[in-house]
Amino acid sequence: MNPLITTGQRPGDRTALSVNLNKVALLRNTRTLTIPSVTRAATLALQAGAQGITVHPRPDERHIRSHDVFDLADLLRDWPAAEYNIEGNPLHNLMDLVRRLAERGQAPQQVTFVPDAVGQSTSDHGWSLPQDAAQLVPLIREAQGLGARVSLFMDPLPQAMAAARDTGAERVELYTEAYARAHGTPRQAEVLAGYVAAGAAARGAGLALNAGHDLNRDNLADFLAAVPGVEEVSIGHALIADALELGLAETVRDYLRCIHRASA
Numbered sequence: 001m002n003p004l005i006t007t008g009q010r011p012g013d014r015t016a017l018s019v020n021l022n023k024v025a026l027l028r029n030t031r032t033l034t035i036p037s038v039t040r041a042a043t044l045a046l047q048a049g050a051q052g053i054t055v056h057p058r059p060d061e062r063h064i065r066s067h068d069v070f071d072l073a074d075l076l077r078d079w080p081a082a083e084y085n086i087e088g089n090p091l092h093n094l095m096d097l098v099r100r101l102a103e104r105g106q107a108p109q110q111v112t113f114v115p116d117a118v119g120q121s122t123s124d125h126g127w128s129l130p131q132d133a134a135q136l137v138p139l140i141r142e143a144q145g146l147g148a149r150v151s152l153f154m155d156p157l158p159q160a161m162a163a164a165r166d167t168g169a170e171r172v173e174l175y176t177e178a179y180a181r182a183h184g185t186p187r188q189a190e191v192l193a194g195y196v197a198a199g200a201a202a203r204g205a206g207l208a209l210n211a212g213h214d215l216n217r218d219n220l221a222d223f224l225a226a227v228p229g230v231e232e233v234s235i236g237h238a239l240i241a242d243a244l245e246l247g248l249a250e251t252v253r254d255y256l257r258c259i260h261r262a263s264a
């Protein structure tokens with residue numbers, strides 16, 4: 001097995017919650033003001049118990065801007081136990097940001113490689129492996145050399161997980177939109193079984209498991225109860241929407257309760 005692959009979760013550990021702050025930045029960018037503050041939102045989320053912060057600095061800076069990436073890195077110096085997860089396409093702007101952070105001694109704990117096109121409205125597919133591997137492997141090695149763990153955003157395809165492992169990445173993030181759409185419908189069990197198989201294939205290949213996209217308070221516990229060994233969920237859109245109703249701190253606590261409920 002690739003010695004670079006590590007699985008950090010110990011038996012009995014609960015899934016870590018990484019709060020994605022893209023939508024805080026999206027709202028802020030609609031005016032030339034500084035509110036809502038991305039760093040303030042990160043502080044509130046971490047104070048409420050979130051284990052990490054995720055951002056997806058897209059090349060068009062529609063929401064998270066480059067300065068947010070560095071502002072959050074500075075903030076997270078005060079939160080040494082928290083994980084910083086930076087998502088993006090390593091063939092676009094992501095690696096430049098990671099290199100600049102590493103030069104400052106602030107490499108993120110994790111980067112998540114996502115195969116999004118520049119103008120794509122949101123993430124809607126994972127990598128095609130082994131087809132994409134040749135262009136990814138050197139960037140995976142570079143990111144690891146800079147001090148970051150690498151997670152690959154993947155569709156829940158069991159047959160792709162050995163190829164994901166062969167890239168040298170430590171983790172895969174299961175793209176959970178299909179599950180979210182099926183949740184609460186007659187197809188839920190069938191679709192969830194696919195994620196269980198993909199998760200088992202990933203972990204059987206020696207990869208650690210993350211999950212994200214369209215997870216929310218209604219569907220999160222069912223997913224985690226069914227799919228063993230999810231080490232991290234990154235959640236943004238629904239969580240920030242909930243925060244408009246409940247407040248960010250209470251919302252984070254509610255999502256943590258969903259995670260705890262799944263492992264009860």
Ligand SMILES: CC(=O)[C@@H](O)[C@H](O)COP(=O)(O)O
Nearest residue numbers: 022056114121122123212213
């Ligand atoms: C990779 C993924 O599914 C999300 O983390 C992504 O950050 C969503 O991007 P938007 O917030 O721009 O929709």
Ligand SMILES: NCC(=O)COP(=O)(O)O
Nearest residue numbers: 212213214234235236237
């Ligand atoms: N990787 C998923 C993520 O960070 C947030 O996705 P979403 O909850 O905004 O759909």
